[in-house]
Amino acid sequence: AQSVTQLGSHVSVSEGALVLLRCNYSSSVPPYLFWYVQYPNQGLQLLLKYTSAATLVKGINGFEAEFKKSETSFHLTKPSAHMSDAAEYFCAVSGPGGGNKLTFGTGTQLKVEL
Amino acid sequence: NAGVTQTPKFRVLKTGQSMTLLCAQDMNHEYMYWYRQDPGMGLRLIHYSVGEGTTAKGEVPDGYNVSRLKKQNFLLGLESAAPSQTSVYFCASHGSVGTEEQYFGPGTRLTVT
Numbered sequence: 001a002q003s004v005t006q007l008g009s010h011v012s013v014s015e016g017a018l019v020l021l022r023c024n025y026s027s028s029v030p031p032y033l034f035w036y037v038q039y040p041n042q043g044l045q046l047l048l049k050y051t052s053a054a055t056l057v058k059g060i061n062g063f064e065a066e067f068k069k070s071e072t073s074f075h076l077t078k079p080s081a082h083m084s085d086a087a088e089y090f091c092a093v094s095g096p097g098g099g100n101k102l103t104f105g106t107g108t109q110l111k112v113e114l
Numbered sequence: 115n116a117g118v119t120q121t122p123k124f125r126v127l128k129t130g131q132s133m134t135l136l137c138a139q140d141m142n143h144e145y146m147y148w149y150r151q152d153p154g155m156g157l158r159l160i161h162y163s164v165g166e167g168t169t170a171k172g173e174v175p176d177g178y179n180v181s182r183l184k185k186q187n188f189l190l191g192l193e194s195a196a197p198s199q200t201s202v203y204f205c206a207s208h209g210s211v212g213t214e215e216q217y218f219g220p221g222t223r224l225t226v227t
Contacts, residue, residue, distance in 0.1 A: 001146060009154065034215065041219035043118075043204055044157075099144055100164075100171070100208070102216060106157040 002027045002078075002093045006105035012112050019078040021108045025092030026072065034092045034102065035065055044090065050074060062087040084110045098102070116140055120205050126225045127195045135190040135222050137205030143217075144210045146188040147172075149179060150201040151221075157204065163188055190191035195226045 007022040032051050036044040048059025055067040061084075065076045074091060083093055091105040121136045137146065144165050149157040159172030163182040179191045179211060188207075192199060202223050206216040 037217075041221075043220045044206075044216075045218070046215040049215060090210060101147075101162065102157075104158075106154055106156040 002031060002103050004091050004093050004103055004105035005091075006091050006108050008108055009106065009107050010111065012111040012113060013081045016057045016080050019076070019081045019085065019110065021076040021089050023065075023074045023076065023105060025074060025093045027093060031093045033065075033067060034094070035059065035063070035074075035076050036056045038064065038088045038090065038107075040087075047076070047089070049092060062106075069104075069113055081110075081112045083112050083114075086110055118205055118207055118217050120203075120219040120222050122222060123220065125221050125227065127192075128227055129166045129196060130172065130190070131195050131226075132193050133195065134192075134204075134222075135203055137207075137219060139188075139205075139207040139217070140186060141207065141209070142155070143207035143218065144185075145216075146182065147206045148188065149204045149206065150174065150179070150199075151204060153175045154203050160190065160203075167170050185203055195224075197226045200224060200226045207221070 003026045005024045034049045035047040038044050046056045050067045060062045063078045083086050088107050088109050093104040094102045118139045147162040148160040151157050160172045162181040166185040169180045181189045202221050204221050205219040208214045208216045
């Protein structure tokens, strides 16, 4: 079965600082990996996805993530945090081992301070 | 193009009452999903559908039923609500390619007292 672990349920950074949100996955076959963002009282919005093409994936709002098979990781980064980045971030894994169903991590709440 | 819509946005039920949540998508998507979101637990899959007329159980199906009579709609039913079903419910959909992202609705906040 596939699973996702997000280290750190809460992360706090200063505005302008590096954002690093950690995600490790468990999958017996090469997975598809996704990062979603959820702003307060809203649904989830896709930030970026890895589907076995380039290992460094660029997404919206300046975020990017690198797929590292040797480390089974897909960490999300942004060079310079902005106040508008404050939200909850979810890492998720899907097929081909698990079909099209997404398995989500427990989420990381990002706080951006002045 | 409204994407994925959910009705209602908020609902309060008493224990034992029933209700149906409606999810509608206008993207002609084959796959539709119902999740519940609880603090510290991420999103957990309740039921899903791979096409009109099909349904399947997800990770936490107990206490819920679903129907997909029309391709664009996916209904989630609670026959006898319990306080443990207090949650935020999200519907999502995607097309037939496994690498496609899921598109999420805005959610329904349900409280069972």
